[in-house]
Amino acid sequence: DGGITQSPKYLFRKEGQNVTLSCEQNLNHDAMYWYRQDPGQGLRLIYYSQIVNDFQKGDIAEGYSVSREKKESFPLTVTSAQKNPTAFYLCASNNFGSTDTQYFGPGTRLTVL
Amino acid sequence: AQSVAQPEDQVNVAEGNPLTVKCTYSVSGNPYLFWYVQYPNRGLQFLLKYITGDNLVKGSYGFEAEFNKSQTSFHLKKPSALVSDSALYFCAVRDLDSSYKLIFGSGTRLLVRP
Numbered sequence: 001d002g003g004i005t006q007s008p009k010y011l012f013r014k015e016g017q018n019v020t021l022s023c024e025q026n027l028n029h030d031a032m033y034w035y036r037q038d039p040g041q042g043l044r045l046i047y048y049s050q051i052v053n054d055f056q057k058g059d060i061a062e063g064y065s066v067s068r069e070k071k072e073s074f075p076l077t078v079t080s081a082q083k084n085p086t087a088f089y090l091c092a093s094n095n096f097g098s099t100d101t102q103y104f105g106p107g108t109r110l111t112v113l
Numbered sequence: 114a115q116s117v118a119q120p121e122d123q124v125n126v127a128e129g130n131p132l133t134v135k136c137t138y139s140v141s142g143n144p145y146l147f148w149y150v151q152y153p154n155r156g157l158q159f160l161l162k163y164i165t166g167d168n169l170v171k172g173s174y175g176f177e178a179e180f181n182k183s184q185t186s187f188h189l190k191k192p193s194a195l196v197s198d199s200a201l202y203f204c205a206v207r208d209l210d211s212s213y214k215l216i217f218g219s220g221t222r223l224l225v226r227p
Contacts, residue, residue: 101159
């Protein structure tokens with residue numbers, strides 16, 4: 001988990017609220033990613049960014065938004081349009097290269113009340 | 114399209130016995146393969162990767178993986194399992210067609226009994 005921080009560790013949201021999950025890395029990595037993990041399931045890619053001020057939708061982007069204003073930061077907003085947001089959210093980063101290892105943060109568990 | 118499969122949802126092994134967690138892949142070119150481990154309520158930890166060269170890759174915590182091109186497999190192995198190895202293991206392949214993102218398998222839960 002070293003080098004990538006996510007906050008908060010636990011987050012509770014009421015229905016209809018937007019919430020923002022923080023992800024910061026001090027590894028000087030170019031690319032950053034957000035994944036969603038549901039119980040008993042693998043990781044699904046929400047959004048990714050290869051450079052500052054640019055990002056692309058992953059496989060399940062609906063109901064989520066991101067920004068990449070700084071190289072070290074890639075916050076994820078879970079909007080009220082996301083119908084089933086309760087999940088474990090993981091942020092990751094790597095240098096932009098085909099052989100580079102992707103490293104993960106410790107995760108944020110979001111629960112909708 | 115690139116893909117990776119982990120055919121076993123769970124693997125059970127006794128402490129001290131060898132363990133194998135299976136992974137097969139499908140790629141259009143040279144595969145870049147990764148193994149990660151996840152402990153409860155934690156992020157994924159990198160174990161090892163295969164890029165090129167020796168088919169036997171050694172990684173963290175005594176794990177190794179064998180790359181087999183003819184069988185398109187990249188199985189994770191350890192000669193002697195520990196109870197502390199019990200966790201969720203993910204195999205991943207780099208998507209060379211789409212911005213080098215990782216494509217993950219569904220995960221295999223390893224349970225090592227004392």
